[in-house]
Amino acid sequence: MEVIGQRASDRLEAPRPPKRDMALEAAIAACAIRLNFQPQIDLASNRLVGVEALARWQAEPSSEFMFARAAAAGLGERLSRHVQASAIATAACWTGPLGCVRLSLNCVAADLARPNYGHWLIAECGRLTFDPSRITLEITESTLVIDRALAAAKLAWLREWGVMIAIDDFGTGYANLPYLTALPLDSLKLDRELIAGLDNERNRIVVRAMIGMASDLGLETCAEGVETEEQRAMLADWGCTTMQGYLMSPALDDTALKMLVGTFAPAT
Template identity: 50%
Template structure:
């Protein structure tokens, strides 16, 4: 194949890819418009006491089996940012209306790289928190390591404004991305969330134990909290508790719950 033919073929492929990415998804558009995207909440639990102190808000829809696949579909339909803001707003307003004992819980919401890159997003989020009737110090925003590959200075400024208002900042899926670890000292962070992929074989894998323990030790020295995701066995829980993990998420404690199920779990624990 000639170089010119190869170039033309690549251009055609690129155009086709753009058409695929931008194809409308009226079913998902309608689900967002008609408020058919649900928000479930996965507890974050103290290893030593079993006390639920926070929850992570996760979008759920019958049309896709998981939040990650839902957002992939939203990206293909050009709806990713719209879905993100819808889910954030809905989660905040649900949490703002919670009675005791749910009203003591912190809530974590997930931010996209596109959110942080949008002018005025930080002010929008602060206004949504106020409209929800939430104190900013009850809110944690979670960003992935991939989000940090963009303009580091800009991201630091916007996260800094959120943190100055009392919001806590967490890096999600820590240990799976390719961001320069210098961001641990250059960004205003409060928490590292260690990815579930590093926990799966923790009880059997010596190297895995060394890596996770080193991450927790490093976070401690940086005065950061640690949340471990994907905890599914008592053996995993015993190890991370011994190493000083602050909170854990995972099926050993609870999966993501609808609001009523969360309330019943909290009430049962209190009783």
């Protein structure tokens, strides 16, 4: 029943379809989204133990903005699937010191919202002969827009295949703490802003407490954005597990990564 006198602008409107992003569609189709890999180093042994796959596109240098742009255009799932499949295909060809490092993949909301995402990921590993137990899925607070119990069930299923689950950008979101008990986790990634603030005593107390809490929960910790030896020394002293950042190396393409790998003790 229509209310007499109601303005047209006040009436409920049907959701508008996503605005098409032809440039991004073309970039995905043409495989113009390139991959870089940032080394992750074990703080206790200086071993290269993993890499994080990061998507890069000339038209949108920031991976975060690129995925936001994809989501707005209804391309989030397609872009994420392309990036993850490309990263697994690249890592499947690594031999020598790179042949056993972990591969961290960023998981977006469209992934967990997809009913068959876990089965697709495991099937992709099988197709490319890549051991799924070498994968770490990094999820952020914005990823968990679906029902928390449903997300936990999907992630638990992947863990049965050996996939590790990490909370990314930990310490920045308002709802991080409930995830520690609600989700099947293996690791916390400490946000780079926390690491950048280690010159402040109060920030040091917070980061040290986070590392201690993670350890008590049986979780590993990875510090993002490590840029100085002082930061590295503090994190090692507090028991942080791994680190990544410009102190060790920026994100590199496949060729540069292979050249750099010899400067670190190999993973075992």
